[in-house]
Amino acid sequence: MIEVSYLREYGKVKSLPMEVQETIQGILQILDTEYGADRNKYEDDGGYVLV
Template identity: 45%
Template structure:
């Protein structure tokens, strides 16, 4: 599981091009609204959370998202048939977590 609050956090991550673009778009929105230099632990806004394993999903469900329902889930089209999703979770009125994961992991995350 990786928390991403700046585009520079993506350096070294091996993600599909369209996944990287989707994350950058979400970071741009957060930067415009809450500032590019925000501290994700102290300031308003939020961050992007990339889930990479089933253990990441379990940890996110238990410690970050705690019974919060996704506002929406969007598919991210990728070459080679691999499917990713992006989902918005609003933790409070001025703090959100955008989750990016494979479709399989997202299905586990949002199951009831």
């Protein structure tokens, strides 16, 4: 299982197929933009991606 919460952690998914990487990147961009790149992924609004 891979947990990615911020766009800066995008490197964790480099081993996955490109289509999956692009989808995760889009989700992370939304999370960082809407909830902040310095949010607490477990306590604040926002979230993370599990693969």
